[in-house]
Amino acid sequence: MATDKIHVKTTINGRPEEFLTDPYVSLLDALREIVGLTGSKEGCLDGNCGACTVNVNGRIVDSCLVLAAEVDGQKVETVEGMASADGLHPLQQAFLEEAALQCGICTPGFLVASKGLLDNEPNPSEGRIRHWLAGNLCRCTGYENIIKAVKKAAENS
Amino acid sequence: MTINFESKKKYNVIGTNPIRHDGYDKVTGRAIYGADVKLPGLIWGEVLRSPYAHARIKSIDTSKAEKMDGVFAVITSKDIPINKNRSGIDVNLKRDVDNILAYEKVLYKGHPVAAVSAADRNTAKEACKLIEVKYEILEPVKNVDEAIAKNAPILLEDIEADHLGKTVNNTNIAKHFRHELGDANNEFKNSDYILEKEFNLQMVHQGYIEPHNATAHWDENDHLSLWSSTQGMFAVRDLTAGFLDLPISKVTSNYVEIGGGFGGKTKVYLPPVAAILSKKSGHKPVKIIMDRISVFQGSGPAPGGKIIVKIGVTNEGKINSGAVDIKLEAGAYPGSAIPAAAVCCLACYNIPNIRVDAYDVLVNKPKSAAYRAPGSPQVSFAVESVIDEICEKMTWDKIDFRIANASKEGTRKPDGVLYHKIGFIETLEAAKNSDHWNSKIDKKDKNKIYGRGIACGYWHNGGNRSTVDLILQDDGNIALNEGSADIGGTRTSISMQVAETLGMPVESIHPSIPDTDKIGFTATTGGSRTTYATGYAGWEAANKLIEEMKKRVSILWEEPEEEIDFADGNFYSKKSDLKMNIEELATKINPTGGPVTSTASVNLSAAGNGFGIGICDLEIDPHTGKTDVIRYTAVQDVGKAIYPQYAEGQIRGGAVQGIGWALNEEYYIEKDGTMANTSFLDYRMPTALDMPNIDVIMVEVANPLHPFGVRGVGEVPIVPPLAAVGNAIKDATGSRIYSTPMKPRKILEVIDNG
CATH class of the missing domain: 3.30.365.10 (Aldehyde oxidase/xanthine dehydrogenase, molybdopterin binding domain)
Known part of the structure; x- marks a missing residue:
C-alpha cells in the first residue's frame, strides 16, 4: 500500500478544508475518518442504502461511491451543515415533529437527500418525494412519516 | 407477584407527542453510533470468513499475514481464552463461541475463521487475504428436508439432541418437543370439515441499516471496555466476559446509539474478537465494522422452514381441533425461534384440542437470530392461510368466524398458560x-x-429485569438513568411515565443511558419489553422519589409524613393549607439531608x-x-x-x-x-x-x-x-x-x- 497521498482542497459545509488522502479512499471514509464528520453513515458501501448521502456541487451522491480525491475544488454539504446559528433546518424540525426517525441511522442521508429535492423543487408532490427518496432505505418507519415531514418542511420553508 | 391495576382514563403526559430527547442529536448527525467511536491510538480489525457452506478446517497458516507491514495481530479460535479448556465449556457457550470464530468446522458461508488487527481498515482487509486456510469441503445441508433426510451430512458431530425426552446422536434435529391440549388426534373425527396444508418459507434478514460493529480496549490491568451496536449492552458484557474467561466486573460495556436491530442485534459477534485483537496488539483499542455482505452471510437471519397445519371445524363454526408441525431452520447451531413459534401458532384461538410438534433443525446457513416476534410470522402465515381457506369453503364471514373462536381471558394457550385480560x-x-x-x-x-x-x-411480549435511577436536581428537574438500548424513542416513553407519576412536564425529565457499571442490570431491548418493563421500573422509582420527598417536606413543615399528600406534582398538608411543588422543594432540600435520589429494579415475569x-x-x-x-x-x-x-x-x-x-x-x-x-x-x-x-x-x-x-x-x-x-x-x-x-x-x- 505504498502509494503517494493526494492533497485535496475542498469546501465542506461552506468552510475551506484541506486533507491528504490515499487515492483509494472514499469520500465517506475521508469525511468520517480524516475530516472527523461522522454524521454521514456507512450502511452498505455499495451505493444501495443511501445512509452516506451527501451533496456535491448541488447533486446528491452516495459518498461511499465517490473517491475523496474527486471532491478537490468541489463544494460538499453534509448533514452537519444543515442547521445554522438560527436553529435547525426546517427539514430537521419537521423530522422531529413528525417522528420521521426511529433508530436514526438513515436520517442524515434522508435529510441531505430531501434538502437536495427541496432546494430545486420547493413544492414536490407526494409521488415525487417518494420517487426521489427511493434511493434511501429506512427499515424502521415504513417511510410514511418521512414523506409527511418532507411535505411539512416544504410548506414551512 | 401480580398486581392488578385499574386503568385510568385521563393523563397529562401519557398519550401526548413531545419531541424525543435524543432527537436533536439524531437530526444533526451528532449522535454517536458504534462506528463513530474514536479513541486515542485506535487501530482496525477485520474478520476472514469461510467461502464454503460446510467444510472441515484442515489447517490455518497465519504467518504471511503476521509479517505484513502495518499488521499487529492475527487470531483464530485457539486464541479465545475459554477454548483453552474445551472439555470444560458448557455446550451452549461452546456453540456460541464457535459461531464467533469457527473451531475445526465451518458451518455456513461467512462463518468467521480468523481475524486481523492493523493500522488501518484497508491493511486489515488485505492481510486477511494472506491467511492460508486449507478446507476439506463437505456436502451442505440447505433446508429442513435435506437436514432430516436419511444419510444427511451431520453438522454437529458431538450433538446430544433431545427428541421428546430421548437423547439422540447423529441428527440434525437439535430438538423435538410437543405441546398437547385435549386430544387433537382423536377429536378430528368430530370435525365436520378438516383442512390440512403445507407451507414453506425462506430465511429473511432483519435488514437493519447499520452494520454490526464493535470497538474494544483491553487494558494492561485486564479491564476490558466495549462499544458495540447492540440491543443489550449487558448481554454483550456477560457473553464477552464468558468467552474471554473474565469476571463481568472486569468488563464495561458502553452505551452507543444503535442503528436498528429488530432482534438481530441480540447476538454477540464482534466484541470478543475485537477484545482479543486489542490484547494481542499491545492493548491498543481495536474497531471492527462488519461489511454488508458479511451482515447477510454471517448474522441474523430469521428462520425459514416447513409448517404443516391441520384445522378441524364443526358446522356450527367452531374450531374443535388444531394440529401443527413446525420445522424451523436454526441455522448452523441450535436455537431457532421454535419455542415461541410453537406457542404463537394457535394462540389467537380458543381451541379445545391442540397438538403442536416443534423441531429445531440445523442447516448450513448462518445461526438464526430473533426477528420481531420471532417465529410468529412464519406460523401465522400458515395458520391464517388455512383459516382463510376454511372460511371461504364454509362461506363464513372472516371476521365473525374469528370473533366466535377468539382467545379471551381464561383461554388456554398451546403451552397451557391461561390468558389474563386480553x-x-x-x-x-x-x-x-x-x-x-x-x-x-x-x-x-x-x-x-x-x-x-x-x-x-x-x-406474548416480554417482562424481565430493568433498572431506573432518578436524581432530583437542585433546579427541580429530574435526571433519569436507565439501561435499555433506545432503538426508537424509549428514552422518552420511559421519561413520560416518570413525568406522569411525578406530575411534571416530560421536558423536566432528562434521560441518559450510562454504561454497565453505572446502572443496575437491564435486560436486552427485545420482546417489546422496554416501554413495559423499564417504564414499570421508572414508575416505581418515581413513587420511591415521592416517598423520599415527602420525608423532606415533613422535616420542612414539621408535620408527620402521614399527614402529607402528593398529587399532580404538589405536596399538600392534610391538616393545614401548606402546599409546595417539586421545583420549590428542590431549592430547599439540601438542609433536610442532602440530595434526593431513588432507584427501582424490577424483574417482571408476565407481560401483556x-x-x-x-x-x-x-x-x-x-x-x-x-x-x-x-x-x-x-x-x-x-x-x-x-x-x-x-x-x-x-x-x-x-x-x-x-x-x-x-x-x-x-x-x-x-x-x-x-x-x-x-x-x-x-x-x-x-x-x-x-x-x-x-x-x-x-x-x-x-x-x-x-x-x-x-x-x-x-x-x-x-x-x-x-x-x-x-x-x-x-x-x-x-x-x-x-x-x-x-x-x-x-x-x-x-x-x-x-
Whole structure:
C-alpha cells in the first residue's frame, strides 16, 4: 500500500478544508475518518442504502461511491451543515415533529437527500418525494412519516 | 407477584407527542453510533470468513499475514481464552463461541475463521487475504428436508439432541418437543370439515441499516471496555466476559446509539474478537465494522422452514381441533425461534384440542437470530392461510368466524398458560368497524387485478429485569438513568411515565443511558419489553422519589409524613393549607439531608399479550406478476399508547417489514449452499416508492399488569402481513401461494395454472 497521498482542497459545509488522502479512499471514509464528520453513515458501501448521502456541487451522491480525491475544488454539504446559528433546518424540525426517525441511522442521508429535492423543487408532490427518496432505505418507519415531514418542511420553508 | 391495576382514563403526559430527547442529536448527525467511536491510538480489525457452506478446517497458516507491514495481530479460535479448556465449556457457550470464530468446522458461508488487527481498515482487509486456510469441503445441508433426510451430512458431530425426552446422536434435529391440549388426534373425527396444508418459507434478514460493529480496549490491568451496536449492552458484557474467561466486573460495556436491530442485534459477534485483537496488539483499542455482505452471510437471519397445519371445524363454526408441525431452520447451531413459534401458532384461538410438534433443525446457513416476534410470522402465515381457506369453503364471514373462536381471558394457550385480560375480540371488532373493511377496493386500472386479505397475529411480549435511577436536581428537574438500548424513542416513553407519576412536564425529565457499571442490570431491548418493563421500573422509582420527598417536606413543615399528600406534582398538608411543588422543594432540600435520589429494579415475569390484525388490498399486474400493496390497515391492541406517534411508528414499520417478507425478501440459496443475493440491490427491501401509507388503528384494552396498561407494541405488527398478503393474492387470482416470498414468478404461475 505504498502509494503517494493526494492533497485535496475542498469546501465542506461552506468552510475551506484541506486533507491528504490515499487515492483509494472514499469520500465517506475521508469525511468520517480524516475530516472527523461522522454524521454521514456507512450502511452498505455499495451505493444501495443511501445512509452516506451527501451533496456535491448541488447533486446528491452516495459518498461511499465517490473517491475523496474527486471532491478537490468541489463544494460538499453534509448533514452537519444543515442547521445554522438560527436553529435547525426546517427539514430537521419537521423530522422531529413528525417522528420521521426511529433508530436514526438513515436520517442524515434522508435529510441531505430531501434538502437536495427541496432546494430545486420547493413544492414536490407526494409521488415525487417518494420517487426521489427511493434511493434511501429506512427499515424502521415504513417511510410514511418521512414523506409527511418532507411535505411539512416544504410548506414551512 | 401480580398486581392488578385499574386503568385510568385521563393523563397529562401519557398519550401526548413531545419531541424525543435524543432527537436533536439524531437530526444533526451528532449522535454517536458504534462506528463513530474514536479513541486515542485506535487501530482496525477485520474478520476472514469461510467461502464454503460446510467444510472441515484442515489447517490455518497465519504467518504471511503476521509479517505484513502495518499488521499487529492475527487470531483464530485457539486464541479465545475459554477454548483453552474445551472439555470444560458448557455446550451452549461452546456453540456460541464457535459461531464467533469457527473451531475445526465451518458451518455456513461467512462463518468467521480468523481475524486481523492493523493500522488501518484497508491493511486489515488485505492481510486477511494472506491467511492460508486449507478446507476439506463437505456436502451442505440447505433446508429442513435435506437436514432430516436419511444419510444427511451431520453438522454437529458431538450433538446430544433431545427428541421428546430421548437423547439422540447423529441428527440434525437439535430438538423435538410437543405441546398437547385435549386430544387433537382423536377429536378430528368430530370435525365436520378438516383442512390440512403445507407451507414453506425462506430465511429473511432483519435488514437493519447499520452494520454490526464493535470497538474494544483491553487494558494492561485486564479491564476490558466495549462499544458495540447492540440491543443489550449487558448481554454483550456477560457473553464477552464468558468467552474471554473474565469476571463481568472486569468488563464495561458502553452505551452507543444503535442503528436498528429488530432482534438481530441480540447476538454477540464482534466484541470478543475485537477484545482479543486489542490484547494481542499491545492493548491498543481495536474497531471492527462488519461489511454488508458479511451482515447477510454471517448474522441474523430469521428462520425459514416447513409448517404443516391441520384445522378441524364443526358446522356450527367452531374450531374443535388444531394440529401443527413446525420445522424451523436454526441455522448452523441450535436455537431457532421454535419455542415461541410453537406457542404463537394457535394462540389467537380458543381451541379445545391442540397438538403442536416443534423441531429445531440445523442447516448450513448462518445461526438464526430473533426477528420481531420471532417465529410468529412464519406460523401465522400458515395458520391464517388455512383459516382463510376454511372460511371461504364454509362461506363464513372472516371476521365473525374469528370473533366466535377468539382467545379471551381464561383461554388456554398451546403451552397451557391461561390468558389474563386480553383485547383480541375488541381488536377484531375494531377491524370489522374500520373504514377499510367497510369500503370497496379502489380498482383504478382495469388492466390489473385486485384482491383483499385479512389475517391476525399474536405475540406474548416480554417482562424481565430493568433498572431506573432518578436524581432530583437542585433546579427541580429530574435526571433519569436507565439501561435499555433506545432503538426508537424509549428514552422518552420511559421519561413520560416518570413525568406522569411525578406530575411534571416530560421536558423536566432528562434521560441518559450510562454504561454497565453505572446502572443496575437491564435486560436486552427485545420482546417489546422496554416501554413495559423499564417504564414499570421508572414508575416505581418515581413513587420511591415521592416517598423520599415527602420525608423532606415533613422535616420542612414539621408535620408527620402521614399527614402529607402528593398529587399532580404538589405536596399538600392534610391538616393545614401548606402546599409546595417539586421545583420549590428542590431549592430547599439540601438542609433536610442532602440530595434526593431513588432507584427501582424490577424483574417482571408476565407481560401483556398483544394481538393485531392486518387488512391488505393488492393490485396485481397479471402480465408481469408485479404486486403492489395499495392499502393496508393495521389494527392492534396496544394496552396503552404511552407515546402514540412512536407506538404508531412501530406498527407501521413492522407492517412494512412484514409486507417485504411476504412479497420480496428471501435468502436465495445456491446449489453449493451459499447465499446469492448478499446486497441491498438483490435482497430487495421495500423503498419509499413501494409502500402505501399504512393506516393504524390502536385499540387500548389496558394491561392489568402494568400501572399505565402498557402491553408492548413493537412485534405484533410484523405477524399479520404475510397471511394478509397471501389471502389477498388468493382473493385476486383465485389461487393460493403456499410459500414465501410470494414473488412475481410465483404469482404468474398461479395465474397461468389457475
